Amino acid sequence: MELTKRLLEIQTILKTVRQDGDESKESGGSALQLPSIVVIGSQSSGKSSVLEAIVGQEFLPKGTNMVTRRPVELTLINTPESDEEYGEFPQLGLDRIRDFRRIQRTLYDLNMSVSETECVSDKPVELRIYSPHVPDLRLVDLPGYIQVVNRKQPPVLRQRIRDLCESYLKQPNIILAVCAADVDLANSEALKASRRNDPLGVRTIGVITKVDTAEPDTAVHMLTQNDYPLHLGYIGVVCKPVKERVGRVPHEIVLSEAQYFGRHSEFQQPGVQIGVGTLRRKLVRVLEESMRRSLSNLVDAVRSELEETRYQIKVHYNDERISPESYMAESLDALKQRFKVFQQQFGKPQLRAEVQRWLESQVMNVCAELYWSNPGVRDLSNHSDDMYWSHQLDRASALLTKSGVGRWTTQMVVDLLMDSVVTMVDNEPFVHHPETRAAVLNFSHTILRNKYHPTVDQVENTIKPFKYEIEIESHEWSKARKRSTALVDNEIRLCRQALKKTQSKIPRKQLQQAMQFVRNAEKRESTQTNVDEMGYAQFSPRLLRDAQHTLMVQDRLSILHLRRKALMSSACASAENKRFCPEAFLDVVAEKLAYNAVLFINYELLQDFFFQFPRELDANLYYGKTLQQTREFASQNPRIGQQLRLLERRQKLELVMTRLHELVRQQTASEQRDYRTTTDGASSSSPTYNRPFPGL
Numbered sequence: 001m002e003l004t005k006r007l008l009e010i011q012t013i014l015k016t017v018r019q020d021g022d023e024s025k026e027s028g029g030s031a032l033q034l035p036s037i038v039v040i041g042s043q044s045s046g047k048s049s050v051l052e053a054i055v056g057q058e059f060l061p062k063g064t065n066m067v068t069r070r071p072v073e074l075t076l077i078n079t080p081e082s083d084e085e086y087g088e089f090p091q092l093g094l095d096r097i098r099d100f101r102r103i104q105r106t107l108y109d110l111n112m113s114v115s116e117t118e119c120v121s122d123k124p125v126e127l128r129i130y131s132p133h134v135p136d137l138r139l140v141d142l143p144g145y146i147q148v149v150n151r152k153q154p155p156v157l158r159q160r161i162r163d164l165c166e167s168y169l170k171q172p173n174i175i176l177a178v179c180a181a182d183v184d185l186a187n188s189e190a191l192k193a194s195r196r197n198d199p200l201g202v203r204t205i206g207v208i209t210k211v212d213t214a215e216p217d218t219a220v221h222m223l224t225q226n227d228y229p230l231h232l233g234y235i236g237v238v239c240k241p242v243k244e245r246v247g248r249v250p251h252e253i254v255l256s257e258a259q260y261f262g263r264h265s266e267f268q269q270p271g272v273q274i275g276v277g278t279l280r281r282k283l284v285r286v287l288e289e290s291m292r293r294s295l296s297n298l299v300d301a302v303r304s305e306l307e308e309t310r311y312q313i314k315v316h317y318n319d320e321r322i323s324p325e326s327y328m329a330e331s332l333d334a335l336k337q338r339f340k341v342f343q344q345q346f347g348k349p350q351l352r353a354e355v356q357r358w359l360e361s362q363v364m365n366v367c368a369e370l371y372w373s374n375p376g377v378r379d380l381s382n383h384s385d386d387m388y389w390s391h392q393l394d395r396a397s398a399l400l401t402k403s404g405v406g407r408w409t410t411q412m413v414v415d416l417l418m419d420s421v422v423t424m425v426d427n428e429p430f431v432h433h434p435e436t437r438a439a440v441l442n443f444s445h446t447i448l449r450n451k452y453h454p455t456v457d458q459v460e461n462t463i464k465p466f467k468y469e470i471e472i473e474s475h476e477w478s479k480a481r482k483r484s485t486a487l488v489d490n491e492i493r494l495c496r497q498a499l500k501k502t503q504s505k506i507p508r509k510q511l512q513q514a515m516q517f518v519r520n521a522e523k524r525e526s527t528q529t530n531v532d533e534m535g536y537a538q539f540s541p542r543l544l545r546d547a548q549h550t551l552m553v554q555d556r557l558s559i560l561h562l563r564r565k566a567l568m569s570s571a572c573a574s575a576e577n578k579r580f581c582p583e584a585f586l587d588v589v590a591e592k593l594a595y596n597a598v599l600f601i602n603y604e605l606l607q608d609f610f611f612q613f614p615r616e617l618d619a620n621l622y623y624g625k626t627l628q629q630t631r632e633f634a635s636q637n638p639r640i641g642q643q644l645r646l647l648e649r650r651q652k653l654e655l656v657m658t659r660l661h662e663l664v665r666q667q668t669a670s671e672q673r674d675y676r677t678t679t680d681g682a683s684s685s686s687p688t689y690n691r692p693f694p695g696l
């Protein structure tokens with residue numbers, strides 16, 4: 001009994017090892033498997049009734065609609081120290097179920113989850129029953145064999161049931177072949193299956209059910225016949241349901257069974273085994289013996305699995321230690337580290353450079369719109385028409401200051417920060433953690449969104465004065481002059497590049513002819529449409545567009561050269577002539593806007609984001625995570641998931657190995673004791689005692 005109990009506990013651990021490991025080892029033949037008692041029989045042969053009589057509770061689903069559609073792997077655990085009787089479905093994670101009708105309903109639902117067209121499934125239902133009244137046993141209830149399929153059932157059903165049963169009938173399992181007394185043994189599907197898998201009949205127990213439905217003499221003949229011999233013999237039972245139930249079910253059944261056998265003296269003869277009690281005792285004994293025989297093989301199998309697992313850990317992971325918690329902490333630390341590096345690289349100077357760059361591009365746009373596209377700009381170098389150019393400068397300055405600097409610069413910084421966060425989480429290990437990635441983006445977005453409007457308002461308020469008056473120090477002007485010259489140089493470079501690009505794709509002569517054509521057409525003051533129409537025959541519309549573009553760029557280039565000369569001239573040396581040097585003036589404005597915008601964006605937005613990000617990271621992704629959530633997180637990374645599975649597997653196998661060592665030690669000691677008593681004390685001096693488990 002003790003051996004079975006200990007091995008059942010070990011088997012529970014091994015079951016999880018098998019589930020974690022190779023799925024293909026799941027079905028019957030795994031070396032890590034211990035023997036179970038497999039109950040087979042034709043439909044309605046009385047399998048459920050026998051099982052319930054053994055357990056002493058009514059818990060199996062009943063009905064005519066083929067209610068056993070999946071294997072039910074039933075582990076009975078004897079709990080002598082407690083009065084409590086309850087069941088557990090480990091796969092469902094349900095708490096102790098004390099109401100056996102609820103267990104029955106759950107089993108019914110699990111069976112009915114297999115559709116009527118599918119009819120049977122090889123996915124087992126695991127059920128454990130704890131009670132002081134049950135023996136330590138492991139049984140498997142299987143769908144009953146059927147003779148003919150009904151209209152709704154698939155024609156292959158018979159074969160599928162047979163295949164499913166067959167997968168459970170392999171060594172080292174014990175077969176409980178259930179045959180009803182009202183059916184000839186020659187037609188028993190259970191005995192046929194048993195003979196296919198256990199031809200010598202050494203691990204099959206025959207159970208003749210419904211003994212009350214046959215004549216006692218016939219029943220006794222069935223129990224003692226030699227036509228279908230089984231080493232473990234046949235046991236006759238009566239599990240007839242009791243109509244009026246008072247008290248516990250097994251008591252009722254055993255009582256009615258005892259009454260029946262008591263009434264018929266035919267059963268009282270040597271060699272006739274009868275009664276659920278006898279069956280229970282036999283099952284316990286046979287299973288224990290089978291467990292003992294399997295022990296040595298199991299030790300070898302566990303050792304080899306353990307060695308293989310250790311090898312895998314060594315080869316693939318160099319024995320590196322890791323846990324879900326450490327992986328999660330490392331991943332989040334890596335993100336914090338990336339954020340820190342970004343924070344160090346993105347201070348006020350970088351922020352100013354970004355804002356200034358954006359504002360300078362705005363300056364170039366304003367210059368292009370109000371100056372470089374203006375035909376009169378060629379006269380600007382001659383310092384003519386004071387009034388007009390003063391007015392134009394005010395317009396340009398207003399365009400810049402009223403262009404929504406607060407909104408644009410804040411949005412630009414927000415985009416920049418979000419892009420940086422995206423880059424941080426688009427790398428290992430977060431590519432494996434889409435929810436975490438989304439959570440990081442989500443809280444980053446929330447921090448920035450909450451800060452967006454206050455920052456925009458602050459920036460707009462601070463630049464308001466520049467809409468009316470701008471004071472320029474001489475050093476500011478000279479710096480702006482230099483910068484704007486560089487910006488014009490850059491524009492010149494871009495124009496040259498554009499020209500080169502067009503010239504490289506169109507033959508020189510062809511382009512020149514097209515340009516000449518466009519020039520002539522413009523001289524004739526033709527409209528755009530006319531240009532296209534007139535040139536259509538001679539030049540393709542595309543060529544004409546390229547020619548027009550080239551002329552425009554050439555024109556812009558000559559203006560830019562003029563502007564560069566003007567900026568370098570002594571006239572632009574001081575801010576007094578700012579109306580003739582709009583590029584330098586607008587650059588001063590941009591510089592002042594950038595300075596003030598950065599001041600407040602940094603204070604209102606950036607500092608706050610840098611402060612909040614790591615805290616939100618901890619609050620959202622680290623604190624309060626359950627072990628289960630941490631495990632799920634780690635398993636999302638395939639490499640880490642595999643490593644953790646292997647480590648867990650090793651841990652379980654080591655635990656099993658320790659327990660097996662202890663069991664074997666106890667077994668050896670007890671066998672040595674038996675040996676000494678049977679050899680009348682002489683064995684104590686025998687040096688050649690053959691240890692039953694030489695592997696240990």
Ligand SMILES: Nc1nc2c(ncn2[C@@H]2O[C@H](COP(=O)(O)OP(=O)(O)OP(=O)(O)O)[C@@H](O)[C@H]2O)c(=O)[nH]1
Binds near residue numbers: 041042048068238241
């Ligand atoms: N008279 C009598 N009837 C019994 C006995 N054992 C079971 N029955 C009845 O036989 C019928 C079938 O019994 P079950 O235990 O449901 O048989 P089963 O093999 O589990 O049936 P399936 O799950 O459908 O394959 C039920 O109506 C039981 O009440 C018995 O010893 N004597």
